[in-house]
Amino acid sequence: MSDDAFTAALAIVLAHEGGYQAMPDDPGNWTGGKIGIGELKGTKFGLSAATYPTLDIAALTETDAAAIYRRDWWDRFGLGRLPGVLAAKLFDAAVNIGIESAVRALQRALRAAGTSTGSARIVEDGKLGPATVTAASTLAADIVLPALREALAGHYRLIAARNRAQTRFLNGWLARAYS
Numbered sequence: 001m002s003d004d005a006f007t008a009a010l011a012i013v014l015a016h017e018g019g020y021q022a023m024p025d026d027p028g029n030w031t032g033g034k035i036g037i038g039e040l041k042g043t044k045f046g047l048s049a050a051t052y053p054t055l056d057i058a059a060l061t062e063t064d065a066a067a068i069y070r071r072d073w074w075d076r077f078g079l080g081r082l083p084g085v086l087a088a089k090l091f092d093a094a095v096n097i098g099i100e101s102a103v104r105a106l107q108r109a110l111r112a113a114g115t116s117t118g119s120a121r122i123v124e125d126g127k128l129g130p131a132t133v134t135a136a137s138t139l140a141a142d143i144v145l146p147a148l149r150e151a152l153a154g155h156y157r158l159i160a161a162r163n164r165a166q167t168r169f170l171n172g173w174l175a176r177a178y179s
């Protein structure tokens with residue numbers, strides 16, 4: 001897939017993630033990944049101190065963020081193997097909920113959207129393997145994308161149901177899922 005696909009997908013992520021913030025009640029803002037553990041460095045462009053504890057988050061530029069996302073997300077997980085619209089949606093979801101949860105949502109969507117084409121054999125393992133990539137490339141993206149949005153929305157609702165403190169984020173998460 002072309003650099004244009006990555007650039008378009010990155011624009012979506014950056015629009016959702018925004019600029020610098022260092023809220024002390026967000027575990028991702030701490031280098032230890034838990035509130036009060038390590039140093040409060042914050043999050044910028046969706047890159048967090050918990051994931052990148054040695055990075056100077058506050059000084060991070062958009063160009064730096066793009067290089068990190070290309071190397072550690074897009075290329076590492078092979079997102080460019082997917083059709084553009086699905087790659088962009090999966091990339092955005094992975095930044096928000098992690099690659100394994102995002103791929104599981106895609107696998108649920110593929111099973112829901114393509115049972116008559118053999119996609120029912122897709123195993124929900126959270127790995128973007130050959131069977132998942134083939135199913136995503138075979139099924140029409142305009143069929144898979146709505147199913148992926150629903151799977152992501154279900155994931156977000158489950159997070160909020162399991163942890164009532166997270167309900168404050170639910171409307172934003174749902175807007176992101178359906179965008």
